[in-house]
Amino acid sequence: MSTIEDVAKLAGLSRTTVSRVLNDHPYVSVEKKRLVQQAMEHLGYVPNSAARSLRNQKTGIIAVLIPKISTPFFSQLLERLEMAASAKSYQLIICQTQFSKQKERNYLNLLKTKQVDGVIMTSFENDWSIIESYLNYGPILLCNEIVENAEIPTVYMNQANCGYIVAKHLLERGHRHIAYCSNGIVSEGMKAREQGFKRALAEASCFFEEKFYFENVSSVEDGKRIFRKIANMKIIPTAIFTGGDHVAAGIISEAKKQGWSIPKELAVVGFDDMEITELLDPMITTVIQPVEEMALKSMEVIYEKIHKKQYRSFEKYEFFSKLAVRDSTRMKRKLVATF
Amino acid sequence: MSTIEDVAKLAGLSRTTVSRVLNDHPYVSVEKKRLVQQAMEHLGYVPNSAARSLRNQKTGIIAVLIPKISTPFFSQLLERLEMAASAKSYQLIICQTQFSKQKERNYLNLLKTKQVDGVIMTSFENDWSIIESYLNYGPILLCNEIVENAEIPTVYMNQANCGYIVAKHLLERGHRHIAYCSNGIVSEGMKAREQGFKRALAEASCFFEEKFYFENVSSVEDGKRIFRKIANMKIIPTAIFTGGDHVAAGIISEAKKQGWSIPKELAVVGFDDMEITELLDPMITTVIQPVEEMALKSMEVIYEKIHKKQYRSFEKYEFFSKLAVRDSTRMKRKLVATF
DNA sequence: TTGAAAGCGCTAACAG
DNA sequence: CTGTTAGCGCTTTCAA
Numbered sequence: 001m002s003t004i005e006d007v008a009k010l011a012g013l014s015r016t017t018v019s020r021v022l023n024d025h026p027y028v029s030v031e032k033k034r035l036v037q038q039a040m041e042h043l044g045y046v047p048n049s050a051a052r053s054l055r056n057q058k059t060g061i062i063a064v065l066i067p068k069i070s071t072p073f074f075s076q077l078l079e080r081l082e083m084a085a086s087a088k089s090y091q092l093i094i095c096q097t098q099f100s101k102q103k104e105r106n107y108l109n110l111l112k113t114k115q116v117d118g119v120i121m122t123s124f125e126n127d128w129s130i131i132e133s134y135l136n137y138g139p140i141l142l143c144n145e146i147v148e149n150a151e152i153p154t155v156y157m158n159q160a161n162c163g164y165i166v167a168k169h170l171l172e173r174g175h176r177h178i179a180y181c182s183n184g185i186v187s188e189g190m191k192a193r194e195q196g197f198k199r200a201l202a203e204a205s206c207f208f209e210e211k212f213y214f215e216n217v218s219s220v221e222d223g224k225r226i227f228r229k230i231a232n233m234k235i236i237p238t239a240i241f242t243g244g245d246h247v248a249a250g251i252i253s254e255a256k257k258q259g260w261s262i263p264k265e266l267a268v269v270g271f272d273d274m275e276i277t278e279l280l281d282p283m284i285t286t287v288i289q290p291v292e293e294m295a296l297k298s299m300e301v302i303y304e305k306i307h308k309k310q311y312r313s314f315e316k317y318e319f320f321s322k323l324a325v326r327d328s329t330r331m332k333r334k335l336v337a338t339f
Numbered sequence: 340m341s342t343i344e345d346v347a348k349l350a351g352l353s354r355t356t357v358s359r360v361l362n363d364h365p366y367v368s369v370e371k372k373r374l375v376q377q378a379m380e381h382l383g384y385v386p387n388s389a390a391r392s393l394r395n396q397k398t399g400i401i402a403v404l405i406p407k408i409s410t411p412f413f414s415q416l417l418e419r420l421e422m423a424a425s426a427k428s429y430q431l432i433i434c435q436t437q438f439s440k441q442k443e444r445n446y447l448n449l450l451k452t453k454q455v456d457g458v459i460m461t462s463f464e465n466d467w468s469i470i471e472s473y474l475n476y477g478p479i480l481l482c483n484e485i486v487e488n489a490e491i492p493t494v495y496m497n498q499a500n501c502g503y504i505v506a507k508h509l510l511e512r513g514h515r516h517i518a519y520c521s522n523g524i525v526s527e528g529m530k531a532r533e534q535g536f537k538r539a540l541a542e543a544s545c546f547f548e549e550k551f552y553f554e555n556v557s558s559v560e561d562g563k564r565i566f567r568k569i570a571n572m573k574i575i576p577t578a579i580f581t582g583g584d585h586v587a588a589g590i591i592s593e594a595k596k597q598g599w600s601i602p603k604e605l606a607v608v609g610f611d612d613m614e615i616t617e618l619l620d621p622m623i624t625t626v627i628q629p630v631e632e633m634a635l636k637s638m639e640v641i642y643e644k645i646h647k648k649q650y651r652s653f654e655k656y657e658f659f660s661k662l663a664v665r666d667s668t669r670m671k672r673k674l675v676a677t678f
Numbered sequence: 679t680t681g682a683a684a685g686c687g688c689t690a691a692c693a694g
Numbered sequence: 695c696t697g698t699t700a701g702c703g704c705t706t707t708c709a710a
Contacts, residue, residue: 001453001476003687014697019689027695046451050398051687053389054702061432069421072614075414082408082435086442091454093400094433096421103425112385114340115430137340220618249618256620275411276615279559279588281595342703353681358705366679390703393686 002043011039022047053114062302063093063116065107067123072274073289077122077144080295088303090117101125111138118302124150135312139305143298146188146316153305155298155317157289159189162321163196163241166269166287169323170239171204173331175267177212179240181226181247184216197241212237223250230266231258238267239329245270245277248284252328267329282327290319341382350378361386392453401641402432402455404446406462411613412628413461416483419634420459427642429456440464450476457641463489474651478644482637485527485655492644494637494656496628498528501660502535502580505608505626508662509578510543512670514606516551518579520565520586523555536580551576562589569605570597577606578668584609584616587623591667606668621666629658 004022008015013032020028021036028036039045053059064081066074078094085092093116095107104125110116111134118139124131128150134140135152146156170178180197182190201208211233214226223242227250230236242248248270252262262268262282270277270286277284297317305311343361347354352371359367360375367375378384392398403420405413417433424431432455434446443464449455450473457478463470467489473479474491485495509517519536521529540547550572553565562585569575581587587609591601601607601621609616609625616623636656644650 004689005687015688016690016697017695020696023689029695032696046448048393048687049452049454050389050392050396051702052689054387054393054686054704055688055690057389057702059389069418070411070414072409072411072414075409075411075417078414078433079408079435082433083437086435091432091434091449093430094417094421095430096418096425109385110430113388115388246618253618253620274614276618279585279592279615280618281592343705344703354704355681355706356679359680362705368679371680387703390686391705393688393702394704394706396686 001048002045004045004047006043007036007039007045010043011035057114058306059115059117060089061091061093061116062299063095063107063110063119065095065097065104065119065121065123067097067099067125069094069096073272073291074122076291077295080292081120081143081298084295084299088299090299090303097123097125099125101130105130108134108140111140117306120298120302139302139311141298141302141305143294148188151312151314153301153313153315153317155294155301156189156319157294158318158320159193160196160199162287163193163198164200165321165323166241167197167200169285169325169329170241170267170269171200171206173239173267173329175239176206177209177235177237177239178206179212179214179230179237180208181214181217181222181241181243183218183243193243209235209237211235212240217242217247218244220246220250220253223247223252224254225250227251227254227258231255231260236266238265239263239269240266241269241271243271245272245274245284245286248286248328249276249280252280252282252284263328263330267331269323269329273324277324277326282330285326285329286324288322288324290321293319340387341384343384343386345382346375346378346384349382350374396453397645398454398456399428400430400432400455401638402434402446402449402458404434404436404443404458404460404462406436406438406464408433408435412611412630415630416461416634419631420482420637423634423638427638429638429642436462436464438464440469444469447473447479450479456645459637459641478641478650480637480641480644482633487527490651490653492640492652492654492656494633494640495528495658496633497657497659498532499535499538501626502532502537503539504660504662505580506536506539508624508664509580509606509608509668510539510545512578512606512668514576514578515545516548516574516576516578517545518551518553518569518576519547520553520556520561520580520582522557522582532582548574548576550574551579556581556586557583559585559589559592562586562591563593564589566590566593566597570594570599575605577604578602578608579605580608580610582610584611584613584623584625587625587667588615588619591619591621591623602667602669606670608662608668612663616663616665621669624665624668625663627661627663629660632658 004015004018007018018036097104120141122144140152142154198208248268270284273286273288277286343354343357346357357375436443459480461483479491481493587607609623612625612627616625
């Protein structure tokens, strides 16, 4: 393995000059530059990144903390983050917290040991007060969630708007009895989603019925369970916002089994735009998260923070979801709207 | 940011002693050890990893090259690799090749620049001769594929066995007219799969009909297309091995639309055990790949190579798939077997 | 059992 | 425009 010294010797120059060529510094004569480049090529020289990191106090690496990689949403986000990082010549170290406070803290230590220049978190397992203490060692950015008092740049999707447009969509299709599923996670975002949803109803003078509120619903099984509940109600909702494609799939699957017609008898809205939404029959109307935009913005902002060395800030970058309208809310027969 | 020097000063000892404590060396008196530890704690000292890497010529980082992260199989593999790495206190740098030769080479350069101790590849975009040249800089392991003449440790699934058990399963259920889909990828593995499949048929004295061989089939759309083709054949196969859950989903979806009954009129086998297999009706019989085992073995082997500094070898680690038998091949009515 | 000193490979004042 | 020199923070001889 050849070093900068070897190159210098072969080129008959000093290490400094070689370094200057390496870093595209001005003040190197064209002639010496060529000399250096020839020597580098001849030796197959490649700069050692550990030495550079040590000297520059920069690694060119960012850590991404994710609860579980194989979750479709996270794998999409990770994919986009990698692309964004790559475009900026950064490497990504991938850290799976598996929802563990301990693991999250361990990974945040990468900041302390200077193994990474910055950290992108996609959720908080520990309290803000814990996270905060790592801010002394480098920038942290929160992508995909929003935490009230967290004094770090945050990239997130406006959940209130999301709830709002879903409700609006269903209202426009004449639905007045709309059910809502919460996934049991208590977070700013989840609260906002619910509020946005209810606001749309209120604006349409549509009263939200508490009996149509389902809690702790997140899996296919939950969806099936919820459907059975619904099927047994005296007053049955005509539409449901499930908060998750899995739940939607479960509801539809159970509904079909019991001979219901979707969306005629029950319109269903999912969340996440997972693959299954286009595979099931009917295809599921779902919320598309702005994954790519959030990834790009996250990289842009963390990059800036790394270079500005000013890590605390309440800046928020907001993105909006889109609704992919598919068959599960597309009326084949006109619904009798209640005015 | 405090350094080892600061700790030494505060403890009234030398850097050497502090380093010894840090690395659990023998020959440090209990008393000095305590002193050092106190000083470290007091200063919130954490060793700088760039300095360590430079000095030790080891980074504790492994690069994983993957074509596309969000592909369900790869995200699962990545998840397992991360867990295995974490267990060995290694970090993973994630590299998306996006099927590009150029990107693959760029990422392999991480080995040259000593940014990583080793590389795990999950596919080859470049020829072996290219890849080989990077072997001078560190170990490379191939996980998930097998490349004939590649002189590196390889962890893979036995595709021949996979094709064999699928065919066997269908034969046992009385099928004699079985269709086969190739995904268009020309690789050792794909060839082996096909051969294993045909071998099982041959052993059952069942002649494989070339008209039941479909090429370049990999998406949902392909599946739908294939089904339409099948529906128009004079002699119709009673079962099909799709080589992919997407394809299977497409076939089933189109078949149902045309009023066919699955598996009664056509048994379908997928591949990958993706989420959809359990969500569709009927649930899809599919091949489960030994992801976790392959990930663990990969980490174990690359770890060993890193430490043995002997990178070339033809060693192969073989794993076997399992068949998840679900509704799409479960006969409700006995099929008339042709003898 | 401890410490002094050299050096991993690179970059950036500073001086010329 | 170019080179000398002094480290970045750590580990490891070697000597005591």
